[in-house]
Amino acid sequence: MKxxxxxxxxxxxxxxxxxxxxxxxxxxxxxxxxxxxxDSMSTGDSSTRNFLRNIYDGLTRFGPDLAxxxxxxxxxxxxxxxxxxxKLRPNVVFHDGAAFTADDVVFSYTRAMSGASDVxxxxxxxxxxxxxxxxxxxxxxxxxxxxxxxDLTYMDVFSADWAxxxxxxxxxxxxxxxxxxxxxxxxxxxxxKVVKFDVATGxxxxxxxxxxxxxxxxxxxxxxxxxxxxxxxxxxxLSGQVDMVFPLPEQDAARVRASSNHQVLTTPEDRVxxxxxxxxxxxxxxxxxxxxxxxxxxxxxxxxxxxxxxxLIREKVMRGAAFKVGALMTSAxxxxxxxxxxxxxxxxxxxxxxxxxxxxxxxxxVTLDCPTDRYTNDQQICVAIVGMLAQIGVKVDLLAxxxxxxxxxxxxxxxxxxxxGWGVGTxxxxxxxxxxxxxxxxxxxxxxxxxxxxxxxxxxxxxxxEMDEKKRLAxxxxxxxxxxxxxxxxxVHGQMLTWxxxxxxxxxxxxxxxxxxxxxxxxx
Amino acid sequence: MFSVxxxxxHALATMxxxxxxxxxxxxxxxxxxxNMAGQEVSVEDKERLREAFGLNASVPExxxxxxxxxxxxxLGRSLQYRRPxxxxxxxxxxxxVELVLVxxxxxxxxxxxxxxxxxxxxxxxxxxxxxTGSVVGVSLPTFATGTLLIYLFAVAVPIFPAFxxxxxxxIWGWQTGLLTRSGLMALVLPGATLGLFQLGIVLRLMRAEMxxxxxxxxxxxxxxxxxxxRSVVLVHALRSAMLPVVTVAGINLAGLVAxxxxxxxxxxxxxxxxxxxxxxxxxxxxxxxxxMVFVAFVFVTINLAVDLAYRFIDPRIRAGQTxxxx
Numbered sequence: 001m002k003x004x005x006x007x008x009x010x011x012x013x014x015x016x017x018x019x020x021x022x023x024x025x026x027x028x029x030x031x032x033x034x035x036x037x038x039d040s041m042s043t044g045d046s047s048t049r050n051f052l053r054n055i056y057d058g059l060t061r062f063g064p065d066l067a068x069x070x071x072x073x074x075x076x077x078x079x080x081x082x083x084x085x086x087k088l089r090p091n092v093v094f095h096d097g098a099a100f101t102a103d104d105v106v107f108s109y110t111r112a113m114s115g116a117s118d119v120x121x122x123x124x125x126x127x128x129x130x131x132x133x134x135x136x137x138x139x140x141x142x143x144x145x146x147x148x149x150x151d152l153t154y155m156d157v158f159s160a161d162w163a164x165x166x167x168x169x170x171x172x173x174x175x176x177x178x179x180x181x182x183x184x185x186x187x188x189x190x191x192x193k194v195v196k197f198d199v200a201t202g203x204x205x206x207x208x209x210x211x212x213x214x215x216x217x218x219x220x221x222x223x224x225x226x227x228x229x230x231x232x233x234x235x236x237x238l239s240g241q242v243d244m245v246f247p248l249p250e251q252d253a254a255r256v257r258a259s260s261n262h263q264v265l266t267t268p269e270d271r272v273x274x275x276x277x278x279x280x281x282x283x284x285x286x287x288x289x290x291x292x293x294x295x296x297x298x299x300x301x302x303x304x305x306x307x308x309x310x311x312l313i314r315e316k317v318m319r320g321a322a323f324k325v326g327a328l329m330t331s332a333x334x335x336x337x338x339x340x341x342x343x344x345x346x347x348x349x350x351x352x353x354x355x356x357x358x359x360x361x362x363x364x365x366v367t368l369d370c371p372t373d374r375y376t377n378d379q380q381i382c383v384a385i386v387g388m389l390a391q392i393g394v395k396v397d398l399l400a401x402x403x404x405x406x407x408x409x410x411x412x413x414x415x416x417x418x419x420x421g422w423g424v425g426t427x428x429x430x431x432x433x434x435x436x437x438x439x440x441x442x443x444x445x446x447x448x449x450x451x452x453x454x455x456x457x458x459x460x461x462x463x464x465x466e467m468d469e470k471k472r473l474a475x476x477x478x479x480x481x482x483x484x485x486x487x488x489x490x491x492v493h494g495q496m497l498t499w500x501x502x503x504x505x506x507x508x509x510x511x512x513x514x515x516x517x518x519x520x521x522x523x524x
Numbered sequence: 525m526f527s528v529x530x531x532x533x534h535a536l537a538t539m540x541x542x543x544x545x546x547x548x549x550x551x552x553x554x555x556x557x558x559n560m561a562g563q564e565v566s567v568e569d570k571e572r573l574r575e576a577f578g579l580n581a582s583v584p585e586x587x588x589x590x591x592x593x594x595x596x597x598x599l600g601r602s603l604q605y606r607r608p609x610x611x612x613x614x615x616x617x618x619x620x621v622e623l624v625l626v627x628x629x630x631x632x633x634x635x636x637x638x639x640x641x642x643x644x645x646x647x648x649x650x651x652x653x654x655x656t657g658s659v660v661g662v663s664l665p666t667f668a669t670g671t672l673l674i675y676l677f678a679v680a681v682p683i684f685p686a687f688x689x690x691x692x693x694x695i696w697g698w699q700t701g702l703l704t705r706s707g708l709m710a711l712v713l714p715g716a717t718l719g720l721f722q723l724g725i726v727l728r729l730m731r732a733e734m735x736x737x738x739x740x741x742x743x744x745x746x747x748x749x750x751x752x753x754r755s756v757v758l759v760h761a762l763r764s765a766m767l768p769v770v771t772v773a774g775i776n777l778a779g780l781v782a783x784x785x786x787x788x789x790x791x792x793x794x795x796x797x798x799x800x801x802x803x804x805x806x807x808x809x810x811x812x813x814x815x816m817v818f819v820a821f822v823f824v825t826i827n828l829a830v831d832l833a834y835r836f837i838d839p840r841i842r843a844g845q846t847x848x849x850x
Contacts, residue, residue, distance in 0.1 A: 116573075121566060179605075183606070200794030228801070228802070240682065401554075407554075430564070
């Protein structure tokens with residue numbers, strides 16, 4: 001026993017010292033959907049984009065705790081509120097051996113802003129980029145941009161020569177409906193390079209020998225396979241064919257826990273599930289109340305919120321795989337404050353009284369739009385809510401349908417009441433702009449319920465331009481205090497991410513569901 | 525000659541009808557643009573995408589342009605992969621064809637042999653056991669068989685892989701899994717899953733037909749003539765009993781292509797079925813419509829082949845007589 005312990009300690013010490021020699025280790029993992037293509041600028045799919053972070057670098061990147069850290073930019077200074085200088089990392093080479101320079105960064109920016117690019121919205125605050133030296137660039141922002149370093153993580157840097165030579169200088173244009181060389185070939189500066197890509201069977205990666213960073217992983221080869229069937233994915237893990245799978249469906253978690261060779265990892269995701277209500281129209285589209293809109297009355301919104309027992313939903317419907325939230329915010333994002341997790345208590349009597357005060361003592365009828373295949377247990381959550389609201393006389397007709405129909409409907413604001421979810425990301429600003437700001441040109445586009453408050457709008461504007469972190473945090477709090485007090489939406493819970501891993505490997509789980517191969521190591 | 529033309533016409537009409545049905549139903553799948561662009565992409569940019577891919581056109585307009593392109597040999601372009609559908613099909617067809625052929629051949633050969641044996645030895649304990657077992661094969665849904673086999677032979681006793689196709693070898697552009705060890709191992713479970721249903725049907729049908737034929741006069745005569753029993757059963761009787769089995773097996777072969785959809789999903793088998801299921805989730809309408817027309821084409825072709833096969837098996841049909849129900 002003693003011997004074993006000291007051996008274990010020795011191993012630990014060796015591992016800690018980084019002295020453990022790298023062995024030939026193949027890491028295999030499976031995700032529920034495929035990697036749709038290798039061009040992060042032409043994919044709307046966040047899981048594909050996450051995958052590609054192993055292959056491409058941005059100027060900045062997120063660390064395992066989602067803090068921004070330097071990547072291809074070694075350091076930066078701000079000359080003024082709108083002018084930044086970035087010193088680029090020397091001696092960086094692309095997978096094809098070409099040296100990385102400032103030209104590649106400027107080229108990638110142009111590429112990211114061209115026609116069909118999917119990263120364009122992420123770089124909305126950037127006015128322009130120019131080369132000021134072989135390894136130095138200058139970025140000008142539209143106004144002061146506190147989220148610039150955050151936004152830059154989304155801009156993968158392509159080799160200008162490689163992309164131009166292969167006619168991939170633009171991400172595929174929607175008008176040509178085509179693909180280009182970069183859709184199925186990759187050449188980044190990241191820690192891994194693609195050796196084989198097939199949409200159906202997966203992607204094979206090798207470490208990039210000349211990667212600029214300090215290698216912490218023990219991978220000599222990495223193989224990704226999409227496995228869409230939940231039970232097959234778990235079987236692949238239990239049979240040892242893959243070392244890690246995600247997501248792990250809750251009904252299979254027990255089986256993985258029972259295996260002595262595997263473990264379940266969970267962490268709060270940055271995604272909030274909430275109920276939206278139409279507060280804009282003078283009459284609801286789908287209700288028995290005519291001539292007025294009950295959801296325009298703050299008391300009604302609060303009544304609905306207090307009638308929903310979210311503790312019970314987390315415990316029974318989500319089987320514990322959810323956490324409490326009180327606003328469109330999670331602790332992983334900048335701008336969060338612990339007051340944002342507080343919510344008015346579940347209280348049916350208080351809810352009934354609020355409804356009566358608002359003039360609806362017998363409740364009303366409303367249709368709830370609900371996706372069936374987008375969020376964890378989305379339909380079951382809606383069914384539970386229907387039952388809970390019946391207790392206060394609000395009769396809910398459930399319209400549960402597949403996400404393609406659901407999103408088409410609520411995207412047109414053709415709804416009175418809907419269950420929706422949103423990934424907050426690493427900074428609270430974007431969710432506020434998209435979901436809390438009064439809808440207008442290019443802003444508030446997912447504020448489907450038309451919540452509108454002039455003070456919140458102006459606070460959002462200030463948040464987007466405040467460079468002082470402390471002041472910015474205070475602005476966040478004020479805006480969320482108003483939004484919460486007015487019950488702009490009814491937060492239900494935050495989702496947990498569940499991964500299953502073989503005990504052979506160790507890795508770090510991130511709140512944005514990204515498997516960072518940089519931290520995958522093998523147990524000896 | 526005339527009958528061949530009629531058949532060809534029927535075939536084309538069937539495929540046209542399939543395309544029409546596909547198009548009139550597929551818009552119910554919803555809006556693919558939400559899948560094509562990220563949530564952050566502005567409403568205006570999404571509208572541009574919709575316009576570029578012709579998603580704003582009415583269903584009849586989209587159907588017309590689909591058929592027009594199809595006549596010119598263009599299957600169209602997938603919304604999800606943004607690649608020509610013909611290319612996608614070409615990549616996926618080998619996996620499905622190999623799976624279906626293995627399942628079909630094994631189930632027909634094994635099913636026929638077991639069926640003949642069960643008919644020749646109706647009182648044998650083992651043959652009764654096999655007969656009972658075939659009921660299970662016929663009545664278990666494919667996804668249940670697949671999941672069960674995975675847990676038995678990939679997890680509990682890890683002999684075969686739980687998913688995928690193993691290593692493949694490229695032969696003139698055809699990716700085959702039949703030439704590598706891992707490829708053959710990977711075929712076992714999905715092949716068994718897909719073939720089990722077919723095997724049960726062939727076995728039971730074969731047995732029933734054989735029992736019938738073995739009572740027929742010509743068998744009595746053959747036996748009276750002193751022909752060896754083996755030759756009576758395997759040559760004379762079997763040939764007569766084959767006809768309905770060939771019909772059903774032929775129709776079922778097309779069914780296998782359709783059923784492979786479920787098997788491929790369970791085993792993450794990178795064939796056409798998996799492509800189809802992914803496309804349903806994405807609402808990739810052009811791909812779905814092309815797939816359905818393709819499957820209609822397979823059905824029509826196989827039916828034609830079955831008709832032709834009759835002429836070889838049953839001399840009465842070759843002579844132009846109408847077939848009498850047995």
